[in-house]
Amino acid sequence: MGKKIVSFLMVFFCMVFLSNAWAEEGEKDVNIEVETGVHGAGVDAKTKVKVGEYDVLDVGAHPDVTFSLDGKIEGAYFSGGGTYYEDEDQEYHANVDMQRYVTEEFSYHRFWHWLDHDPLTNLAAAATNDGTNRIPPVVTYTNYEPGREYGIMRSEMESKTTVRVPMELPFELKTFFNYRKEVRRGERQAVTMSKCSSCHVVSRGKRVDEYIEDYNPGFIASYRNGIGRFNVSYEYLDRKFGESALPVENYYDEAMHPGSGSDVFDDRVQYQNEKLPYAELPRSRKWSHIAKANGYFPSVSTGLFTGGTYSGTENKEEDLRFNLKSIFSRLSNSMIPGLALNVHFRWLDLANEAKDVNTTEPEATAGTNAGNTWADPAHGGTYTARDPDYTRESAMSRDEWEVGFDGSYLLMRGLTLRGSYLWRQISRDFDYTQGDDDTEEHIAKVGINARFTPPIIEKPVSTRLTYKFESIAHPFANVNAAFRGEESITPGGAFAGTQYWELQDMRNVTLTNLPTRKDEIRFDTTVPILDRLSVTGFYRFIKEENDLAEGWKNWTHMPSVSIWYAPLDKLNFTASYLYRHGKTSSLLCVPVYDG
Amino acid sequence: MEGHTGIISMNFLPTEALSFSVSSAYTDSKAHMESFELGGPTSESEFITGEEGFTRYYNYDFSEVPEYSDLHIRELDLTCGASYMISKNFALGAEYNYLYYGDEETYLYDGTGRAHIGMLTLTYWSQ
Secondary structure, three states: OHHHHHHHHHHHHHHHHHHHHHHHOOOOOOEEEEEEEEEEEEEEEOOOOOOOOOOOOOEEEEEEEEEEEEEEEOOEEEEEEEEEEEOOEEEEEEEEEEOOOEEEEEEEEEEEEEEOOOOOHHHHHHOEEOOOOEEOOOOEEEEOOOOOOEEEEEEEEEEEEEEEOOOOOOOEEEEEEEEEEEEEEEEEEEEEEEOOEEEEEEEEEEEEEEEEEEEEEEEEEEEEOOOOEEEEEEEEEEEEEEEOOOOEEEEEOOOOOOOOOOOOOHHHOOOOOEEEEEOOOOOEEEEEEEEEEEEEEHHHOEEEEEEEEEEEEEEOOOOEEEEEEEEEEEEEEOOOOOEEEEEEEEEEEEEEOOEEEOOOOOOEOOOOOEOOOOOOOOOOOOOOOOOOOEEEOOOOOEEEEEEEEEEEEEEEOOEEEEEEEEEEEEEEOOOOEOOOOOEEEEEEEEEEEEEEOOOOOOOOEEEEEEEEEEEEEOOEOEEEEEOOOOOOOOOOOOOOOOOHHHHHHOOOEEEOOOOOEEEEEEEEEEEEEEOOEEEEEEEEEEEEEEOOOOOEEEEEEEEEEEEEEEEEOOEEEEEEEEEEEEEEEOOOOOOOOOO | OEEEEEEEEEEEOOOOOEEEEEEEEEEEEEEOOOOOOOOOOOOHHHOOOOHHHOOOOOOOOOOOHHHHOOEEEEEEEEEEEEEEEOOOOEEEEEEEEEEEEEEOOOOOOOOOEEEEEEEEEEEEEOO
C-alpha cells in the first residue's frame, strides 16, 4: 500500500506541476482537476454479496486517485479522466477531436461483482412427515465449498474511431471503426446432478475467464439539397465469445441396487463410473449487417426512416445456428400545426436450428433385463417402450409483424392529447402458445399532458395522465406443462408400474405467466406550492389477467410522493416516499419426485 | 409483496468555502406465499382406495408454506460528507457511507451485514 500512496501522491503533484507550467506558458485552454485520497472499509457480515454486491469492500485503508483534464492544443480538442479506487474498481476515458477529420473516443472500466453462493440446504425441504416420524428427503445435496465467497471482475474496453473522408465528393462521407472487448474473470458456483440420478445435487466453484470481442466497421454518407436532408449508413459486426477456463468436473458413482449392491441399475442411469465436465459454456460467433436510410423534407415537415438487419449466430461446439432478419420503417409528419404523427412497420424472422438430442441408453449387465435398455422392457414388463431420443424444437423461432401509429395534438395552450395504437402478430414455428394459434396483440394508449396555473397558488402546475390497454390472444406458453385430473397410473413394482415418461405423456394443462389482458394507469403531477416548496405525486396501477391460465392474475399499486423544500438560500431538503404492493394468483404445480 | 421506500437528502452551505451533505435511502420489503391446499388426501388415514379417483395418497402438507416463503428485507444506505475549500485551487473532503442489509426472515442463507466506508480527499483544479 505504501508504494501506491507514493505513486498517487506523485501523480497528484505532477498534475499540479504540469498545470502551473502550462498556465505560465499561456496555455489557458488546458484545465486539470486531480483528487487524491484514502478510503477505508470495515465489514461485519458473513457474506458481502448482499450488503455490498458491487463494492470490493477490502477491509483496511487504501489510497485512491481521480483526475480529469480537457483543453485544446494546436487545433485539437481533447478531454479525459479516470479513477483508480481499487485494483478491481477503475475507470478511464479519453476523447480526441482533430479538427473534425478524425475523432477518437476511448473508455475502459472494471468493477467487482460478488455472486450468490446457494448452500443448497433448501433441498432438505423435500422431507415429509408421516405424523410421527420425519421421513428423510428424497433429494439430498453436497456443497463441496461451504462458506466460500464467489465473485467476478467485469471489464469493458471500447474504442470508437471516426474518419471524415477528405475528398471532393457530392456528399459527406464518414467511416468509422468501433472495437469493444468485455472480460469476466473470477469464480462462480456451479451446480449439477450427481451420483446416479437427479436426487443428489452437488456444488463446486468454477473458474470464470470469459471474453466477448466486437469488431464493428461502417460508414455514414450524408447529402443535403433544396429538397431535404438524407443519410445512408451501413455497418458490419463481428462478435466472438469464448471461455478460457477449464470446465469443472464431477465423478459419477457406479450405479448399483441400494439393497443388494448388484448391477441391476445399470440400465437406469446415463452416466456412471466416470468423471465428466459440466457448466461448460460453448464458444460462439455472431455476425450482422445493418443498413439504414433516412430522409427529411422540411417543406412538408416529413421524415422517413428505413432500416434492415441480417445476422447469424453460431455455436462453435455443437454446429448450431440461428439467423435473424428484420426490417423497420417509420414515417413522421408534423405538417399540420399542433399535430405530430408517426406510423411504423416492423417485420422480424428468427430461425433457430432444431437439434437432435441423442441420449445415452445403457444396457443392463445383470438382472432380469440384462442385455436390454430400460426403455425396452424385454424382461416382460407391461409398460410401453419408448425411444428417449428426441428433437429439440426452438421456442425462439418465429415471424413477427408489427404496425403502429402514435401522435400528439395540442388542443389548446398547455393541454396536449397523446395517443397510440399497435398491432403485433407473432407466428411461432412450433407450438409454444396458449391455444395453439398465433399470438396477436392490440395495444392502445391514450394520455393527456396539462400545464395550468390555478388561481389559489398562482404557479404553473404540470400533470400527466395515461391509460394503456393491451389485449393478447394466445400468449407464449409451455404447452402441456402439467397434469390435472384423475390419475390413471398402474402401481405394481419397477417392471409393471407406470413409467416416468408415461406420466409425462399424461400432462394436459398448458401453463403461462403472461396475460391475455393488461390495464395500466399512470398519473403524476408537480405542484410548486411556494417559491421554496414543491410537491410531486406519482401513481401507477397495473392489472394483468389470464382467465385461460386457471385464473392467473397480477396486480400492482405504486404510489409515491416527493417534497423539495429550501428554507434558506444555502439550505435545501428533498424527501420521498414510495409504496409498492403486488399480488399474483397462479396455478400451483406439484413436482412428482418418484415418477 | 409489499415495499416501503423512504429517501431524504440535505445540502447545507454555511459559508462559501464550507459545505455539508447528507443523503439516506431506507427500504423495507416483505413477500410471502399465501396458504393453500390440494384437493387430494394428505394423510394415510384419509386415503380410501378408489374413492374420488385417488389411487394413492400424497403426504404433502403445505400448512407451513406461508412461514417458509416469508421474506422480509431491510436496507439502509446512509452517506454524509463535508467539503472545505482551502484556496481557490485546493479543497479538502471527507465522506462516510454506512450500508446495512438485514435478512429478517432468512431463506437460502442469512445475508445480514453492515459495511462502513470512510473517505478523505485532497482536490486540486486549475483555474
